[in-house]
Amino acid sequence: MSEQERQGERIAKYLARAGVASRRDIERMIGEGRVRMNNVPVEHPATFVTAGDIVQVDGAVVGEQDRTRLWRYHKPDGLVTTHRDPEGRRTVFEAMPEGMPRVISVGRLDLNSEGLLLLTNDGALARRLELPSNGWIRRYRVRVFGVVDERRLAQLAEGSVFEGVRYGPIEAGLDSRKGDNAWLTVALREGKNREIRRVMSGLNLHVSRLIRTSYGPFQLGTLNRGELEEVPGKTLREQVSGLAPERRPGRKV
Template sequence: MQRIAKVLSRAGIVSRRGAEKLVLAGSVSVNGSVINDPATKVTLDDEIMVNGRLVDPPEKTRLWRFHKPTGLVTTNFDEKGRFTVYDYLPKNLPKVMSIGRLDIASEGLLLLTNDGELKRHLELPSLGFVRKYRVRVKGIHNEALLDKLRAGIRINREKFRPMVVTLVRINKANVWYNIEITEGRNREIRRAFDEINMSVNRLIRVSFGAFELGSLARGRIEEIPTKFLERNLKALTS
């Protein structure tokens, strides 16, 4: 048996906290009876309804690698009418959620899952899953400035965790770096470089935890094999 909030989260209906609010608001019923205790436990055989709509039992956990191109926003709906990741994905793909985001100008590895609990777990800042990026920056290479990022830069009242910053090569007008972060704040790398007067003009995520972009072509999506996923899930969720 599992708590109702976890079941709704796994099914991608709402976050755990959102599920608790729905229960307290009287919007959730189990086997025809409205529940008001967020700690209520259910089984996969129970009939669960949210606002009068039947909730399908959670499916087997699945995970996909998507090589996100630039020009797409990572959201279900964009009020500005821009193309989203979900507009781009194959129509035969089941309902999926992105794990973290990449802004419209960024590209590379975007993980997608049908399991809201896995999404929540991988996004928790406290667990510190490493995200690796290849980043092209306009500006002059300066180790003293980069040391500010390595120490954990503060922007206004926001303190960033230390970044791993490694020089790859210097071109005429740009510098390439390998960057590792463990938080995934909104536009974290771009904002950090802006703060030291360097401008990111290309950002490619190459890995998230144990999952890598590899040679996956831009715009392609590929499901992560079940055995590899199960092997890594034990480490991810332990």
């Protein structure tokens, strides 16, 4: 047995890898007394989990960690990307098919946005894929109402400031126009909360539809609304470096 196996794994990392939540959220849950190990409340995120330990979150036992998995989901509008909604609105996770393991989202799409949402059972992977340092481009199709000024659209690539908030470079181009409605293609690398809607509002454009078509190398493709499809393990490991190889029956990894 290696030294790492004897010491175990920090509980925050263990639960993140099990898809419970991000490490930051798990640390908050520990502070709220929601995490127990061997029926004793966990008081510090540096607690180590070793073989045979029983970990519970909100009274439910967290099972053995599965291999890292990723799904593409075509989120319809009208769903919120959160596990619990204080307003009682239906969530993305309530829409998952029966038998789906516990997953968390890579980033979010707001209530009225739709399109590609990545889901994973590995909280550490989710956090990693959200980091702006990845340089992954997120592309959107955006329908707007108003007069589109293509010169101002092009200037967004230099960064912008609206209502005192500074936004990074956004690539935006006009695809088609019919009357006061237009379709744009928008691409960014770091998305602040409701960034596209707020930036478009700053250009006197009202967003009536927002569809994410890609997140880094992963595409919405032909997924129908509400449809879910797992990314093959081989593809995931080709696109995300450093992931452990898949376990195969009868083979020790």
